[in-house]
Amino acid sequence: MLQFLPINLALKQYLHFTGRERLFALFLKISSQLVVLRPISQQQNASKRKKMSDTALDSVADVEIDSSGKFKYILIKIWPKDDKNNSKYIVRGDGRVDYHADIFDEVEPKLRSKKISCDCEGGGRIQHKPQAKTILVYGYSQGFGRADHSITVEKLKAKYPGYTSITFNNEGY
DSSP: OOEEEEHHHHHHHHHHSOHHHHHHEEEEEEOSSEEEEEEOOHHHHHHHHHHHHHHHHHTSOSEEOOSSEEEEEEEEEEEETTOTTSOEEEEEEETTOSSHHHHHHHHHHHHHHTTEEEEEEEEEEEEEETTTTEEEEEOOBTTTBBOOHHHHHHHHHHHOTTOSEEEEOOOOO
C-alpha cells in the first residue's frame, strides 16, 4: 500500500525499518512536501525467491519406494541451497539396502548435484501390498531415529490415491 507522508514523517518511518526493509524501500516520488514511500515487504521478496527455487524442489519426486514388499525407508527434508525456509519432505524406500543410511547415501549426491540441501529426518519400514492396495508405515531407524510417520503417510496418500488403506503405527523395529 502506498503511503503519502510529509517528508519529515517519511524519513522517520524509514529510519524505523529493519535493515532488510530499508534495503527494499523505494522512494517513488519526492516533492518539497510529500514523499510517496513504498516498502517492499520481506514476505513479497521471499515469495519471489520461493518461486525461483520451487522449480528445483519440484524436480524432485515426493515419493520413490519399491513397488511391493517390506523394506526400509527414510523421510528426508530438502531445500534449495541457501534457502532453508523453502523446504519440502520426500520419502525414499528400498528393499535392497541393509541400512537406512545406504538409502541416504544414494539420494544425497543426486540432490547435491541439483544444488539441493537435505537432512534425514528419520526412518522406519514400509509394508507395501499393491494387490490389496494397502501400505503400512511403522518402526524406526537405529541410525536416524523414528521418522514422523504421519508426514510419510500424507506423502504416500498423495502418490497412491486409489489405495484403500495407508496407515502407520509406531510399533516394532
